[in-house]
Amino acid sequence: MVTLRDLEAALATALETAGRGHRGANPLVGACILDQDGNLIATGYHLGAGHPHAEVDALRRLGTLNSATARTLTMVVTLEPCNHTGRTGPCAKAIADAGIGTVYYAVSDNTAASGGAQYLRSRGITTHRLDDDAAARALNHRWFLSKKQQRPFITVKLAQSLDARINAPDGTSQWITSEQSRNHAHGLRSRVDGILVGTTTALFDNPRLSARTKDGQLHSKQPYRLVMGHRELPSTLDLIRGDDWEQIKTHDVHEVIQRANELGLAHLLIEGGATVASAFIEADLADELYCYQAPLLIGAGSSSVNLPTTTLSQAHRYRLDTASNDSLTRLGEDIMLHLEPLPRA
Amino acid sequence: MVTLRDLEAALATALETAGRGHRGANPLVGACILDQDGNLIATGYHLGAGHPHAEVDALRRLGTLNSATARTLTMVVTLEPCNHTGRTGPCAKAIADAGIGTVYYAVSDNTAASGGAQYLRSRGITTHRLDDDAAARALNHRWFLSKKQQRPFITVKLAQSLDARINAPDGTSQWITSEQSRNHAHGLRSRVDGILVGTTTALFDNPRLSARTKDGQLHSKQPYRLVMGHRELPSTLDLIRGDDWEQIKTHDVHEVIQRANELGLAHLLIEGGATVASAFIEADLADELYCYQAPLLIGAGSSSVNLPTTTLSQAHRYRLDTASNDSLTRLGEDIMLHLEPLPRA
Numbered sequence: 001m002v003t004l005r006d007l008e009a010a011l012a013t014a015l016e017t018a019g020r021g022h023r024g025a026n027p028l029v030g031a032c033i034l035d036q037d038g039n040l041i042a043t044g045y046h047l048g049a050g051h052p053h054a055e056v057d058a059l060r061r062l063g064t065l066n067s068a069t070a071r072t073l074t075m076v077v078t079l080e081p082c083n084h085t086g087r088t089g090p091c092a093k094a095i096a097d098a099g100i101g102t103v104y105y106a107v108s109d110n111t112a113a114s115g116g117a118q119y120l121r122s123r124g125i126t127t128h129r130l131d132d133d134a135a136a137r138a139l140n141h142r143w144f145l146s147k148k149q150q151r152p153f154i155t156v157k158l159a160q161s162l163d164a165r166i167n168a169p170d171g172t173s174q175w176i177t178s179e180q181s182r183n184h185a186h187g188l189r190s191r192v193d194g195i196l197v198g199t200t201t202a203l204f205d206n207p208r209l210s211a212r213t214k215d216g217q218l219h220s221k222q223p224y225r226l227v228m229g230h231r232e233l234p235s236t237l238d239l240i241r242g243d244d245w246e247q248i249k250t251h252d253v254h255e256v257i258q259r260a261n262e263l264g265l266a267h268l269l270i271e272g273g274a275t276v277a278s279a280f281i282e283a284d285l286a287d288e289l290y291c292y293q294a295p296l297l298i299g300a301g302s303s304s305v306n307l308p309t310t311t312l313s314q315a316h317r318y319r320l321d322t323a324s325n326d327s328l329t330r331l332g333e334d335i336m337l338h339l340e341p342l343p344r345a
Numbered sequence: 346m347v348t349l350r351d352l353e354a355a356l357a358t359a360l361e362t363a364g365r366g367h368r369g370a371n372p373l374v375g376a377c378i379l380d381q382d383g384n385l386i387a388t389g390y391h392l393g394a395g396h397p398h399a400e401v402d403a404l405r406r407l408g409t410l411n412s413a414t415a416r417t418l419t420m421v422v423t424l425e426p427c428n429h430t431g432r433t434g435p436c437a438k439a440i441a442d443a444g445i446g447t448v449y450y451a452v453s454d455n456t457a458a459s460g461g462a463q464y465l466r467s468r469g470i471t472t473h474r475l476d477d478d479a480a481a482r483a484l485n486h487r488w489f490l491s492k493k494q495q496r497p498f499i500t501v502k503l504a505q506s507l508d509a510r511i512n513a514p515d516g517t518s519q520w521i522t523s524e525q526s527r528n529h530a531h532g533l534r535s536r537v538d539g540i541l542v543g544t545t546t547a548l549f550d551n552p553r554l555s556a557r558t559k560d561g562q563l564h565s566k567q568p569y570r571l572v573m574g575h576r577e578l579p580s581t582l583d584l585i586r587g588d589d590w591e592q593i594k595t596h597d598v599h600e601v602i603q604r605a606n607e608l609g610l611a612h613l614l615i616e617g618g619a620t621v622a623s624a625f626i627e628a629d630l631a632d633e634l635y636c637y638q639a640p641l642l643i644g645a646g647s648s649s650v651n652l653p654t655t656t657l658s659q660a661h662r663y664r665l666d667t668a669s670n671d672s673l674t675r676l677g678e679d680i681m682l683h684l685e686p687l688p689r690a
Contacts, residue, residue: 168654312521318642
């Protein structure tokens, strides 16, 4: 018999397993499968958009089952199984096809992918929502908000010195962060749908905004490149090569989001500069921050973030995203913090 | 028989053990004791000024020995045993009195405590310096520099937001960092001989500069309180209570150091504000940094460090002090970095 205690332990394991993935176009999700005595026999997680969902990942690890055995199994998932064919097929159908007898999930899906629980019940599977879903909700609180606000999930990258400078007064800034940090940031680029920079960054740094491996090869998935601002971009800029880019002539972050939605960009990475990053932070549109810090004190030059704050209570508060496995990491000589905004009370 | 390989392994262990202590008035030191077959039978380390030295700590863990056994033992120390009676007795004598047969040490002591090896030999103990002392030298590279420069070991504390602000534009700054960070900083205060602040910090924040426990009790050791700068200090200031304080009417860090030397302060903590901390950093007098970061973006207000840098190559470079066991730590919601300046090439 599977006890309530077994279910609680399975949910805790599923939450921890979920942290191995990356939040973005899709939420973090973890799944566990228990046998009829409540023993954990498989776990699964969702690595990120384009990869198998957690339920399918867990089922895959089980191997082939006969239907009598499958019927005795219980799946515990941090999020209601999807009922939606996106880059992968619907999980509810995969669970039903595998013949699993019972499903518990923590958080209801109220997005376009909802309806999984209802579908499972229609296929004769005992399906319940777990009562205590606070941790599972916290796991994706900003992702749910981005869906509610009908906009991309937004990642802001800050790369700075210990004293939060992004350059010296004469503009020198190249290689503030380590090679390992830059490789990590390229991994981030390879997971998003679009990258945004301001015209100043485009003109001054002339970035390619491509996602490259350590060896300089292009990742299989490349982000769409967006430049925000009014200044003219010369055709010699590196990011202008190819068709997958455009300039959005605005200083309004909401116009950028509208255009990202039109383009179907579900995960947007804000690469800077400080003005663009600050505009998204100030508008409470930064769903997560990656803050790369190089161990140096520059002592002058531009700050990574500038906000119209006058008093401390207006500061934007975050927490280490400890649901993810990368919340505080050394990258060569650098450190990296992965943060999320504190949920509203 | 004790092989070269045993000695190398013992030195590595001694170096790792050394990291459990705190550098300051005294260096980090670790010691291992090997039996006649090269087996590790005890380790010791120096917690910090006023605590037993590593060699004595290791001997103490051995318990009582008969002289025949003691004679077969080998001690491996990261630093030449001291020959100096300070807050504790000389280690060279303690080792000889314990009857240890052989001593290997990595780095020669060229400070006032030198002469330990010579003393050991005079007592008939086989004593050698190990050839490969690079790691043992790196362990205390800034401590050796401070001794060479005949000045206190200097710790600079920075407490800032993620964007390196220490207040908002209206001056609000209280409790930027977490309770755990503040407790940690009080531990730091309890280990130093003197604390320095500038007059602006003294006047504006009115700190007590006492070292207090989590419960608000005074630590047994309290630092001498120094205020640097010319502005008049009203007698109502909290730090002025008692006799253990003085104002040094200068903006010159070298005058502060001269006075600290006269006062016999072997470990000085620079608590700020930004101008005072920056002056020590700019003069390359910060032997270590503790950088407390609260997970918030203020976006405006004063920076933790201001230097006359114009180009990136002038930046001050550090590395996580990974010889210490506290180089990257979570303190409640905060993170703390313990850094040391990169050694000169």
